[in-house]
Amino acid sequence: ENLRVLSNIPMNLYYIGFSNKVAPFDKVEVRKAVALALDRQQMVLDNFPEGSEIAQQMIPSNVQPGRSVELRWYQSDSEQAVELLKSVNFDFGQEITIAVIDSSMQYIDYPSDIARAIKSQLAEININVKIVELTQDEFIQNLESGSAMMYLYAFQADYDDGAAFLERPFIGEANYLGEPYVEIQKMIKEVLSVSEEDARQAIFDQINQSVMDQVPLIPLGHAAHVTVFRKTVQNATSNSFFENFEAMSSSEEQLRFMGINEPLSLIPSDEDDLATFRIT
16 A cells, blocks of 8 residues: 556566577577477466566567567477477487576566476477576676577667667677677668668568577567555656656655666766666
8 A cells, every 4th residue: 555556668578599609509490499399478477577578579569660560479389399300400318508697687586487497398399408507797708708508688678669679689799699690780780770660660570580580589578567666755757767766755855766786886977787877
């Protein structure tokens, strides 16, 4: 009774990434087989906050231009997954590693639970997965080197546009995916240079289809974004990126806030960390 909840558009993406520099994920057939083997809907229902959206592509359903209306991600099909693996002589005896952070990941308290679900589901088609839990620093180092075979990752879009869900993983953090996906990068740069909405959407449609075809990653879900305030806080509003702390007031004459991470500093001009921007 003392709390007030505001819901916002989820401007985030949780996904399973692959490094195409590391066998066997240098083969698109293997990446696609993993996509076909997984029940993403169950993972989201079991691990994501209520109200989250199962990702049918990288861009959420309410972001336009950007979202391709008719496009849907692969449905779970174990038989087709096994056929694909056999077509490229996949070694079912090898160990596949999935890197996961050993702490909360934005809106997901226990990302290791998702990793265990992935391990369990892939075991059903005889893929042997080992979960590697890493600290935040170790995890990022692993991704930056491009040495993580498979990993569970998430990011918050940096701005309100469909391109924000593509620019970060394919350009800003392209090394996480191994060798760059050059054609996708070219299309992203093109869509960033075009202003007319229909023309932009046509390019987005090509990019979204290319992601389906090449499977550089598997989109899992867009976690529900809610902000909870005490009712004693006046002028409380929020959007998908931040709250208007500067306009808030309280009868207690102080504002207390909770965050996933501490701000890196109180000087935002040289930081790109969300927790830092949020308070500064």
